[in-house]
Amino acid sequence: MGNKLITFTDQQLVNYQDCTFFTRKDILRVYKKFRDIKPDLIPRVIKGNEAYSIKIPVEYIEELAEFKENPFKRRILEVFSRDAKGNLTFEDFLDMLSVFSEGAPRDIKVFYAFRIYGPEDIDVALTLLTKQELTAEEKQQITEKVMEESDVDGDGKLSYIEFEHCITRAPEFLSTFHIRI
Known part of the structure; x- marks a missing residue:
């Protein structure tokens, strides 16, 4: 009974539960995953401001x-890091996961997808989906068609509302915008 290690106080766990879509157990599992990335850098017990300092x-997280x-x-x-360079604190990592x-609602996922992806990513997605079997001209035509159908106001770029409208027509969005812990 007496040798259980306490990583967070009860209040810290309550605060994390209030700010995420996770249970206490999930939060502890996320912390273990975070610590396992670089155990020599991350302490077993969080003190003071360590969770956000x-x-x-980034190169370790990318692996x-x-x-x-x-x-x-x-x-x-980069979207989830406080420094916008991809280096993550525990709180950044927890927010991202x-x-x-x-448990995250669709509107939260759409908001972050909008921050992550841009129109230039249509070309990357096409290349990945077609295993580079399309010519540059074919990719350009598809990209133009997607933009034509999505850009309701015709300004040449997707607003958040236009992006949201496109995403709501993609039934697989919720299952693909997902990371399991």
Whole structure:
């Protein structure tokens, strides 16, 4: 009974539960995953401001199985990092995994997807989906068609509302904008 290690106080866990879509157990599992990335840098017990001051460098986080093959990994990490360079504190990491969790509502996921992806990513997605079987001209035609259908106001770029409208027509969005812990 007496040798259980306490990583967070009860109040810290309550605060994290209030700010995420996670249970206490999930939060502790996320912390273990975070600590396992670079155990020599991350303490077993969080004290003071360590949850939002100690950062794991982006190159270590990119090596996680969940990101390793993702062509958008750097942008995802930059969006969730306080320093906008992809280096993550525990709180950044927790926020990111919360948004990508099954419990996060669609509107939160759409908001972050809008921050992560841009129109230039249509070309990257086409290349990945077609295994580079399309010519540059074919990709250009598809990109133009997607923009034509999505850009309701015709200003040449997607607003948040236009992006949201496109995403709501993609039934697979919720299942693909997901990271399991």
